[in-house]
Amino acid sequence: MNTATVLEIKDISVSFDGFFALSDVKTSVRRNTVHFFIGPNGAGKTTLLDIICAKTKPTSGTVVFYPKNRKPMRLTGMKEHKIVNEGIGRKFQVPSVFVNLTVEENMILSLKGHKGIRDSIFKKPSDEERSHINHILKKVGLEKQMHTRAGILSHGEKQWLEIAMQLVQKPEIIMLDEPAAGMGKPETFKTGEILKEIKKSCTVIVIEHDMDFVKQCADTVTVLHEGRIIAEGGAGEVLADKTVQSVYLGRGEE
Numbered sequence: 001m002n003t004a005t006v007l008e009i010k011d012i013s014v015s016f017d018g019f020f021a022l023s024d025v026k027t028s029v030r031r032n033t034v035h036f037f038i039g040p041n042g043a044g045k046t047t048l049l050d051i052i053c054a055k056t057k058p059t060s061g062t063v064v065f066y067p068k069n070r071k072p073m074r075l076t077g078m079k080e081h082k083i084v085n086e087g088i089g090r091k092f093q094v095p096s097v098f099v100n101l102t103v104e105e106n107m108i109l110s111l112k113g114h115k116g117i118r119d120s121i122f123k124k125p126s127d128e129e130r131s132h133i134n135h136i137l138k139k140v141g142l143e144k145q146m147h148t149r150a151g152i153l154s155h156g157e158k159q160w161l162e163i164a165m166q167l168v169q170k171p172e173i174i175m176l177d178e179p180a181a182g183m184g185k186p187e188t189f190k191t192g193e194i195l196k197e198i199k200k201s202c203t204v205i206v207i208e209h210d211m212d213f214v215k216q217c218a219d220t221v222t223v224l225h226e227g228r229i230i231a232e233g234g235a236g237e238v239l240a241d242k243t244v245q246s247v248y249l250g251r252g253e254e
């Protein structure tokens with residue numbers, strides 16, 4: 001652990017009825033970086049995110065979060081909603097935007113302290129909250145669509161809105177499971193640029209299959225295969241690794 005570490009994953013193993021989805025996974029994530037977890041289907045990537053946010057309990061091992069200006073905390077054993085409140089957000093693969101609300105209304109809903117839809121819609125956000133929402137929407141390139149109904153956004157724009165809805169809560173870490181899924185090349189590229197922008201103010205943990213996307217914006221890449229880490233490092237070095245290449249060979253990039 002050094003001062004730049006924001007998350008330490010210590011010897012995590014997860015067994016589902018004797019089948020090990022993760023075995024002795026040990027790594028650390030540095031603050032203000034984009035850290036990718038890649039690997040073929042079934043490698044254990046989603047399980048690892050489930051462990052970090054305490055949706056799944058590890059069979060052994062712990063995860064420690066080193067927040068800025070606060071004491072380190074052990075995430076293992078904590079309640080899921082508590083982890084979110086401590087500053088670790090997660091965007092799931094299934095969309096969760098309200099299609100009948102505008103982009104801005106969706107953002108207001110995501111703000112901390114606004115409990116429930118009624119309250120969020122009828123209670124006007126403060127000037128400070130409004131300017132914070134503007135600031136975040138700019139980061140994901142949706143400031144011009146602020147008053148657009150979310151339902152008519154393109155697939156890519158909906159994904160960016162979901163990222164923005166996480167960011168508005170000022171997380172220290174944001175976890176994204178396949179944020180570029182279903183996107184074409186230009187939208188995927190733009191997503192990469194967005195991740196590079198948001199890492200300035202938070203740490204980004206991301207699962208993705210598109211190798212061009214990985215090369216575009218990864219600071220660190222951890223490769224999982226059958227529940228174990230088989231390589232870790234910068235994108236260039238990791239993707240040139242013979243073991244990594246053989247793991248992907250014949251499986252495509254999914």
Ligand SMILES: Nc1ncnc2c1ncn2[C@@H]1O[C@H](COP(=O)(O)OP(=O)(O)O)[C@@H](O)[C@H]1O
Pocket residue numbers: 016020021039040041042043044045046047048
């Ligand atoms: N709740 C569960 N019960 C049993 N097996 C599971 C469960 N969750 C995941 N697995 C298994 O663990 C392995 C890793 O799954 P997952 O983490 O979803 O992989 P990835 O996201 O890399 O595709 C897979 O073989 C999967 O079938």
Ligand SMILES: [Mg+2]
Pocket residue numbers: 045046047
């Ligand atoms: Mg998965």
